[in-house]
Amino acid sequence: MKRELLNRIYYVGVNDRQKTLFENMLPLPYGVSYNAYFIDDEKTVLVDTVEQPFAEQLLAHVQELLAGRELDYLIVNHMEPDHSSGIKTLQAIYPNMQIVANAKTIEMLGGYYGIREGFHVVKDGDSLNIGSRTLQFHFAPMVHWPEVMVTYSIEDKLLFSADAFGCFGTLDGAVLDTELNLDKYYTEMVRYxxxxxxxxxxxxxxxxxxxGGLEINMICSTHGPVWTEHIGEVVGIYDRLSKYETEPGVVIAYGSMYGHTEEMAEMVARGAASVTKNVVLHDVSRSDHSYILADIFRYKGFICGAPTYCGELYPNAATLLAKIKTRGVKNHEFGCFGSFTWANATAKPFEAFAEVMKWEITGYVEVKQSMTAEQAEALYELGRAVALKTLEK
Ligand SMILES: Cc1cc2nc3c(=O)[nH]c(=O)nc-3n(C[C@H](O)[C@H](O)[C@H](O)COP(=O)(O)O)c2cc1C
Ligand SMILES: [Fe+2]
Ligand SMILES: [Fe+2]
Structure with missing residues (x-):
């Protein structure tokens, strides 16, 4: 879509409604947009590109806006291929464009695409005058790659923020936060x-x-809506999530083959629900783990249950725990429960997990074959105890 945002700054991104799994792992029920931006000043500037299969679409917009002029600069804020794989196509058409990049980006441009010249090298805090406006580059390493930088247009009070404040979901006919129903974008931002x-x-x-010191009236991220009136909300979401701040509530994720562990999970849920309405039950073999992770980032309580499987934790539950570990999730109230028929092997992996995460185990209940009335009571208490802890400051 080509669309003027303000003062001859244009949205020139694309919607991807074909990819089923982002990073070949995360489902995209609403698709995803790759956002790029064109600045039409004395110098002509493109901020980021799009994924390669969409490069032609991007090029068409850029060519139209250039109307025969040269493209002077391409700013590369982030090298993940969803934004950088279009660079080769662009460079073939505009061989004289200067690629505005930092040292880490330049190393990656060489490694990925064999691009070794034509750079305008920037350091943290550097600026570039392009005519009526000055662009300033601020490095944001590990948000979420080492080379990431953001570009601030001083005169426009506009931040090109790379992936920061981005979310899944295509831009259906509109680009600005004020023109879109934002419900799905907020939930997809948390999952992203x-x-x-x-x-x-x-x-x-x-x-x-x-x-924090910059005055920002517009945030142009590389995915999802352009933020204007709702900047406060999205910065708030990022602030809370990055502090691992959560709401009271409990996510119960269980694996079950024949329903015994599921029955246990139901008892845990009843206990938790006696304390809070925020109880989410996920079957680790049915719910896509990205949704479970999003709920874990939202709620302070996490209780995991799994059967013993070939002397180990049920694999789909083990996989979920590995994914939580990968994300380094902090500050959670944790409980667990396991089932078995001849030799229980659930206690140790849960303990090992809690240790790595530095989470205290509020309680653990194990059941051989089927649940007794006492065990049902203990599971109810486990749910209740974890839920109560999530209410504490
Ligand atoms: C493929 C398979 C492997 C299993 N491996 C073990 C095991 O190593 N040790 C054990 O005590 N029970 C094992 N079990 C039994 C289950 O852990 C036990 O039946 C549990 O209650 C199943 O819970 P569910 O009804 O929620 O699926 C295994 C069951 C299956 C189907
Ligand atoms: Fe990225
Ligand atoms: Fe991205």
Whole structure:
């Protein structure tokens, strides 16, 4: 879509409604947009590109806006291929464009695409005058790659923020937050953050503090809506998530083959629901793990249950725990429960997990074959105890 945002700054991104799994892992029920921006000043500037299969679409917009002029600069804020794989196509058409990049970006441009010249090298805090406006580059390492920088247009009070404040969901006919129903974008922002940025809470906090001094009226991220009136909300979401701040509530994720562990999960849920309405039950073999992770980033309580499987934890539950570990999720109230028929092997992996996560185990209940009335009571108590802890400050 080509669309003027303000003062001859144009949205020139694309909607991807074909990809089923982002990073070949995360479902895209609403698709995803790759956002790029064109600045028409004395110099002509493109900010980021799009994924390669969409490069032609991007080029068509850029060519139309250039109307025969040269493209002077391409600013590369982030090298993940969803934004950088279009660069080769662009460079073939505009061989004289200067690629505005930092040292880490340049190393990656060489490694990925064999691009070794034509750079305008920038350091943290550098600026570039392009005519009526000055662009300033602020490095934001590990949000969520090491080379990431954001570009601030001083005169427009506009931040090109790379993936920060981005979310899944195509832009259906409109681009600005004020023109879109934002419900799905907010929930998809939490899932995007939890799965992709989740591990890097500390770098996100550093970036937020660093950018805190800038007056920002518009945030142009590389995915999802352009933020104007709702900047406060999205910065708030990033601030909370990166501090691992959560709401009272409990996510119960269980695996079950024949229903015994599921029955246990139901008892845990009843206990938790006696304390709070925020109880979410996920079957680890049915719910896509990206949604479970998003809920874990939202709620303070997490209780996991699994059967013993070939002397180990039920694999789909083990996989979920590995994904939580990968994200380095902090500050959770944790409980667990396991089932078995001849030799229980659930206690140890749960303990090992809690240790790595530095989470205290509020309680653990194990059941051989089927649940007794006492065990049902203990599971109810486990749900209740974890839920109560999530209410504490
Ligand atoms: C493929 C398979 C492997 C299993 N491996 C073990 C095991 O190593 N040790 C054990 O005590 N029970 C094992 N079990 C039994 C289950 O852990 C036990 O039946 C549990 O209650 C199943 O819970 P569910 O009804 O929620 O699926 C295994 C069951 C299956 C189907
Ligand atoms: Fe990225
Ligand atoms: Fe991205």
């Amino acid at each position: 953050y939890a799965c992709i940025v989740g591990k890097y809470g500390a770098p996100v906090q550093t970036a937020l503090k660093k950018l």
